Amino acid sequence: MALRTISSQLAAQLDKELMGPEVGFTLEQLMELAGLSVAQAVVKEFPYSESRKSQVLVIAGPGNNGGDGLVCARHLALSGFQPVVYYPKRTTKTPFYAQLVNQLEFFKVPVLGAGDNWAQYLDHTKTLCVVDAIFGFSFKPPVREPFGSILEQLRHTQHELPIVSVDIPTGWDVDEGPADSDCIIPSVLVSLTVPKPCATKIDTRETHHYVGGRFIPRDFALKYGFEPFPYENLDQVLRLH
Numbered sequence: 278m279a280l281r282t283i284s285s286q287l288a289a290q291l292d293k294e295l296m297g298p299e300v301g302f303t304l305e306q307l308m309e310l311a312g313l314s315v316a317q318a319v320v321k322e323f324p325y326s327e328s329r330k331s332q333v334l335v336i337a338g339p340g341n342n343g344g345d346g347l348v349c350a351r352h353l354a355l356s357g358f359q360p361v362v363y364y365p366k367r368t369t370k371t372p373f374y375a376q377l378v379n380q381l382e383f384f385k386v387p388v389l390g391a392g393d394n395w396a397q398y399l400d401h402t403k404t405l406c407v408v409d410a411i412f413g414f415s416f417k418p419p420v421r422e423p424f425g426s427i428l429e430q431l432r433h434t435q436h437e438l439p440i441v442s443v444d445i446p447t448g449w450d451v452d453e454g455p456a457d458s459d460c461i462i463p464s465v466l467v468s469l470t471v472p473k474p475c476a477t478k479i480d481t482r483e484t485h486h487y488v489g490g491r492f493i494p495r496d497f498a499l500k501y502g503f504e505p506f507p508y509e510n511l512d513q514v515l516r517l518h
């Protein structure tokens with residue numbers, strides 16, 4: 278069956294409607310569920326075991342994709358993993374992001390900033406995977422610094438250190454897919470609510486694809502032109518392929 282997708286423009290509209298006056302979700306609620314979904318995908322792909330490495334590097338960007346990463350890190354800590362967060366460009370638009378960072382400190386999760394040696398965690402003998410929560414559906418190429426250099430380093434390590442991308446593989450055009458051969462290739466993609474068109478460009482032999490962000494009823498999905506996804510029980514993610 279063809280993959281159900283919606284464009285970046287429609288995704289932004291859907292997001293706005295969910296948080297609009299009629300539906301009334303808050304960003305905080307949706308982000309909690311989105312971050313929990315990503316953590317659940319990590320746990321499914323790399324199950325926690327006391328006898329193996331459990332360090333996860335979460336790279337958080339300046340927008341809501343980054344916020345999903347901050348929430349994901351907290352849930353990973355709760356699940357026994359040892360997340361380390363690199364958050365080089367902190368947003369001050371709302372106090373909420375600072376609260377998410379406080380919560381990570383409460384869980385004793387290190388949060389590195391610009392100038393810290395984050396690249397030491399790109400060591401596959403110590404780190405299980407990297408969560409790419411840099412940019413989501415509002416990304417507009419080309420990538421600006423410091424994120425271009427970060428992506429370059431991830432490209433060099435991705436064959437040994439798998440990348441789990443949140444919603445969009447960072448650097449890919451949301452509607453067109455990888456802009457050039459220099460783009461990162463995630464091992465796992467977790468599309469939120471519904472995949473965006475770039476997800477049709479993944480090679481399913483190298484990227485496992487999940488959908489998560491389980492927060493809409495059937496009629497709302499149909500209004501946006503896609504069939505709801507058949508999640509099981511209370512699962513927050515569904516593996517598509």
Ligand SMILES: NC(=O)C1=CN([C@@H]2O[C@H](COP(=O)(O)OP(=O)(O)OC[C@H]3O[C@@H](n4cnc5c(N)ncnc54)[C@H](OP(=O)(O)O)[C@@H]3O)[C@@H](O)[C@H]2O)[C@@H](O)CC1
Pocket residue numbers: 291292295304307308311338339340341342343344345411412413414415416417418419420421422424443444445469470471490
């Ligand atoms: N309903 C759902 O599914 C929900 C989805 N959620 C999540 O929200 C995500 C969308 O979040 P979003 O709209 O905040 O945008 P996002 O993609 O994080 O990036 C914006 C930031 O990136 C920056 N930036 C852009 N281009 C750049 C460039 N070339 N180079 C450098 N910087 C660049 C831009 O900076 P600016 O251009 O404003 O200066 C701004 O700071 C979505 O994918 C999903 O993960 C959940 O949290 C909630 C429910």
Ligand SMILES: [K+]
Pocket residue numbers: 342409410411412413442443444445446447
């Ligand atoms: K991403």
